[in-house]
Amino acid sequence: MKRFLINELGNLIGEEILIKGWVYRVRKLKNITFIIMRDRTGFVQCIAENSVIDMSNIKLESVISIFGEVKESKNVLNPYEIGIQQFELISSVNEELPIEINKETLEVNLDTMLNNRVLSLRHEKISSIFKIQNLIVQGFREFLSKEGFTEIFTPKIVAEGAEGGTDVFELKYFENKAYLAQSPQFYKQMMVGAGFERVFEVAHVYRAEEHNTSRHLNEYISMDCEMGFIEDEKDIMDLEENLIIFIINKIAQEGKKYLEILNVNLPKITKIPRIKFSDVLEILSKEYNKSDLDGDLDPDAEKLICKYSKEKLGCDFIFLTHYPRKKRPMYTMPLGETETHSFDLLFRGVEITTGGQRIHDYNMLIDNIKYKGLTPEVYHNYTSIFKYGMPPHGGLAIGLERITAQLLGLENVREASLFPRDRTRLTP
Amino acid sequence: MKRFLINELGNLIGEEILIKGWVYRVRKLKNITFIIMRDRTGFVQCIAENSVIDMSNIKLESVISIFGEVKESKNVLNPYEIGIQQFELISSVNEELPIEINKETLEVNLDTMLNNRVLSLRHEKISSIFKIQNLIVQGFREFLSKEGFTEIFTPKIVAEGAEGGTDVFELKYFENKAYLAQSPQFYKQMMVGAGFERVFEVAHVYRAEEHNTSRHLNEYISMDCEMGFIEDEKDIMDLEENLIIFIINKIAQEGKKYLEILNVNLPKITKIPRIKFSDVLEILSKEYNKSDLDGDLDPDAEKLICKYSKEKLGCDFIFLTHYPRKKRPMYTMPLGETETHSFDLLFRGVEITTGGQRIHDYNMLIDNIKYKGLTPEVYHNYTSIFKYGMPPHGGLAIGLERITAQLLGLENVREASLFPRDRTRLTP
Numbered sequence: 058m059k060r061f062l063i064n065e066l067g068n069l070i071g072e073e074i075l076i077k078g079w080v081y082r083v084r085k086l087k088n089i090t091f092i093i094m095r096d097r098t099g100f101v102q103c104i105a106e107n108s109v110i111d112m113s114n115i116k117l118e119s120v121i122s123i124f125g126e127v128k129e130s131k132n133v134l135n136p137y138e139i140g141i142q143q144f145e146l147i148s149s150v151n152e153e154l155p156i157e158i159n160k161e162t163l164e165v166n167l168d169t170m171l172n173n174r175v176l177s178l179r180h181e182k183i184s185s186i187f188k189i190q191n192l193i194v195q196g197f198r199e200f201l202s203k204e205g206f207t208e209i210f211t212p213k214i215v216a217e218g219a220e221g222g223t224d225v226f227e228l229k230y231f232e233n234k235a236y237l238a239q240s241p242q243f244y245k246q247m248m249v250g251a252g253f254e255r256v257f258e259v260a261h262v263y264r265a266e267e268h269n270t271s272r273h274l275n276e277y278i279s280m281d282c283e284m285g286f287i288e289d290e291k292d293i294m295d296l297e298e299n300l301i302i303f304i305i306n307k308i309a310q311e312g313k314k315y316l317e318i319l320n321v322n323l324p325k326i327t328k329i330p331r332i333k334f335s336d337v338l339e340i341l342s343k344e345y346n347k348s349d350l351d352g353d354l355d356p357d358a359e360k361l362i363c364k365y366s367k368e369k370l371g372c373d374f375i376f377l378t379h380y381p382r383k384k385r386p387m388y389t390m391p392l393g394e395t396e397t398h399s400f401d402l403l404f405r406g407v408e409i410t411t412g413g414q415r416i417h418d419y420n421m422l423i424d425n426i427k428y429k430g431l432t433p434e435v436y437h438n439y440t441s442i443f444k445y446g447m448p449p450h451g452g453l454a455i456g457l458e459r460i461t462a463q464l465l466g467l468e469n470v471r472e473a474s475l476f477p478r479d480r481t482r483l484t485p
Numbered sequence: 486m487k488r489f490l491i492n493e494l495g496n497l498i499g500e501e502i503l504i505k506g507w508v509y510r511v512r513k514l515k516n517i518t519f520i521i522m523r524d525r526t527g528f529v530q531c532i533a534e535n536s537v538i539d540m541s542n543i544k545l546e547s548v549i550s551i552f553g554e555v556k557e558s559k560n561v562l563n564p565y566e567i568g569i570q571q572f573e574l575i576s577s578v579n580e581e582l583p584i585e586i587n588k589e590t591l592e593v594n595l596d597t598m599l600n601n602r603v604l605s606l607r608h609e610k611i612s613s614i615f616k617i618q619n620l621i622v623q624g625f626r627e628f629l630s631k632e633g634f635t636e637i638f639t640p641k642i643v644a645e646g647a648e649g650g651t652d653v654f655e656l657k658y659f660e661n662k663a664y665l666a667q668s669p670q671f672y673k674q675m676m677v678g679a680g681f682e683r684v685f686e687v688a689h690v691y692r693a694e695e696h697n698t699s700r701h702l703n704e705y706i707s708m709d710c711e712m713g714f715i716e717d718e719k720d721i722m723d724l725e726e727n728l729i730i731f732i733i734n735k736i737a738q739e740g741k742k743y744l745e746i747l748n749v750n751l752p753k754i755t756k757i758p759r760i761k762f763s764d765v766l767e768i769l770s771k772e773y774n775k776s777d778l779d780g781d782l783d784p785d786a787e788k789l790i791c792k793y794s795k796e797k798l799g800c801d802f803i804f805l806t807h808y809p810r811k812k813r814p815m816y817t818m819p820l821g822e823t824e825t826h827s828f829d830l831l832f833r834g835v836e837i838t839t840g841g842q843r844i845h846d847y848n849m850l851i852d853n854i855k856y857k858g859l860t861p862e863v864y865h866n867y868t869s870i871f872k873y874g875m876p877p878h879g880g881l882a883i884g885l886e887r888i889t890a891q892l893l894g895l896e897n898v899r900e901a902s903l904f905p906r907d908r909t910r911l912t913p
Binding site: 060179187188191211255276417483 | 603615619867872
């Protein structure tokens with residue numbers, strides 16, 4: 058017999074139907090028992106007459122099927138309910154649940170929530186996070202596909218730690234040493250040079266960073282794109298501005314239910330302010346008496362400049378531009394002696410994107426690798442592509458868990474990862 | 486000035502426009518020079534008068550911009566051409582190209598092609614492979630999203646080698662040992678149990694297999710899905726049948742240009758034949774005198790049964806069902822003493838999917854782990870989820886590079902990976 062989903066029942070008043078799902082609540086009165094069933098689409102109240110069917114012993118979170126009639130009703134969940142005629146226990150719960158998930162808010166600490174991920178995810182305030190995350194990813198892909206970008210899949214096992222970074226995970230690759238990719242940076246640039254011009258990738262990246270903060274994961278999802286034939290980094294910022302607006306509009310249209318569950322208001326943006334890094338330092342010093350920064354912002358400074366953007370410029374986002382050359386990777390296009398054609402995008406106190414124009418001239422790249430104190434020969438596989446016709450190009454990367462966490466007001470980025478990996482967590 | 490793409494020029498006859506791209510061919514005659522430019526959308530012939538502009542020294546694969554007038558013309562490429570008024574060299578080529586890419590077919594062996602990936606990908610017979618691959622991935626996601634599946638991202642760094650397999654890459658994870666995930670199997674099952682019911686993931690997976698064949702990669706893209714509340718594995722086969730039809734229709738509609746470049750005919754299917762594994766053995770023995778198999782097919786047997794399906798049943802695909810229990814992983818739902826509710830999907834001689842119903846009963850799972858000679862305690866994080874209400878479920882995985890290679894008639898699966906990783910290859 059066909060299974061109906063709970064959100065389809067509104068059109069089936071008077072019909073006899075079969076539904077399947079988890080037992081969310083059981084309340085036994087003298088003559089009747091109320092069962093609330095949950096499936097992936099919602100909740101429905103079902104009623105058993107105790108003289109006919111005994112459902113009083115059924116355990117919370119058991120999987121059951123219910124056959125019965127859809128009746129008009131006025132309950133808090135729906136304008137209908139199910140009069141139970143038969144039920145079947147599909148999968149029983151024989152142990153006590155390690156966390157109590159069947160109430161308004163999940164009152165457990167982060168570690169307990171993550172240790173019991175399969176149960177905590179059954180709570181709609183938790184699952185909704187990932188439904189919104191889905192829309193972010195879909196929006197990213199849709200927008201870029203529409204703009205002529207091709208999706209790519211590039212290797213995560215690489216011969217060199219990319220970007221001259223040190224925080225790489227090392228791997229035994231048969232007889233050789235290998236590393237987990239910190240980003241698809243080199244590969245996405247290669248794909249621009251391979252004639253694809255515009256590419257994007259949504260994939261895992263790895264950072265062997267020792268610090269265990271609320272904003273770091275050692276494995277996370279990076280939404281990357283790279284675009285050829287740009288004028289400079291402003292083309293990339295324009296792209297990201299439109300991309301962010303597109304994603305927010307998509308969530309507004311398709312994610313309404315989840316936004317309500319999470320009690321979240323989407324930011325309203327039409328234009329994202331752009332401030333030079335050097336001006337940011339001045340603002341921080343003048344407005345907030347913060348002047349201990351050297352070439353990059355610390356978490357405190359990120360919060361303050363976002364506060365400034367929100368209060369003075371009316372925007373939850375802010376582009377910081379003209380980042381100092383000494384703090385940017387070797388592939389970043391310099392601007393004069395000390396600055397670069399690169400930017401960060403901050404959102405509600407946290408950096409969610411680094412982007413910018415890249416060097417496309419072979420000799421300039423070799424010089425800049427040396428300027429950064431690195432050895433050009435190490436990057437031979439990468440640098441050689443610049444000898445055979447490389448257009449001016451640039452790109453960006455958005456951390457999926459970070460943008461999700463900032464958008465939904467989550468305190469810890471781990472809440473936006475189904476099964477996070479951090480300094481100490483390898484399970485579940 | 487705005488850059489136009491080559492495929493936009495048909496509507497701009499008589500206009501002065503700017504285009505940018507790579508120099509594909511140069512042919513100097515006495516009075517004029519023909520330049521064929523390539524951008525991501527196609528090719529266009531451009532003509533310079535030698536007395537006005539000297540473009541004769543321009544090197545193949547340089548990146549240039551051309552400003553000129555779009556004129557009607559009858560050339561092999563388009564019904565128009567560009568009369569060059571100005572050009573600019575954006576990125577020069579100063580070294581001889583290591584491979585000759587500017588002809589009808591790329592005549593290099595596989596290693597040379599992969600060693601020079603950025604150049605070989607500029608050839609439209611190579612780039613078209615990945616444009617089709619894009620449509621396969623998009624089709625997979627679109628179809629499943631439409632069917633109520635949620636996209637998930639699960640960890641690739643795991644504490645245990647999944648599925649009891651031995652071919653795992655080992656990793657130093659701070660003080661601990663970890664492994665690269667062989668599949669998202671456990672996690673996608675967990676997400677069914679987490680109430681999402683239907684999930685999919687498209688992501689990298691890792692197999693540390695020693696063999697270096699034309700059908701194996703050590704890092705590849707797995708298109709996985711898992712579905713709750715099924716009757717048995719036939720629901721999964723029905724799903725895959727419709728999924729494959731959807732993908733092929735999508736390619737037929739959106740990939741015409743690339744199919745023509747690759748000279749590929751799509752398979753026509755409405756229904757995929759289903760044959761029991763035990764019957765397959767009989768057919769192989771009777772029809773092809775092949776009887777050296779024990780519980781699984783070898784590559785030769787896969788080719789023969791596909792030949793049979795094509796010639797006798799008229800289909801490029803074939804489902805093999807009722808796989809023997811002794812050869813299937815511990816999570817596979819048994820069927821009697823010796824068979825399972827699992828299947829493979831073969832396509833033109835190669836297995837592209839393994840799928841089936843999984844065990845959802847805790848005690849049965851523990852028993853089956855023991856039956857397979859494994860230790861239940863090792864899988865504690867996985868098995869514990871079966872205690873708290875798990876619906877009957879099943880799923881499948883499709884190897885992206887394999888389905889791409891089979892669909893396009895590529896001899897080696899490496900041709901369907903942008904930057905393949907195999908027994909010896911870690912670069913580029």
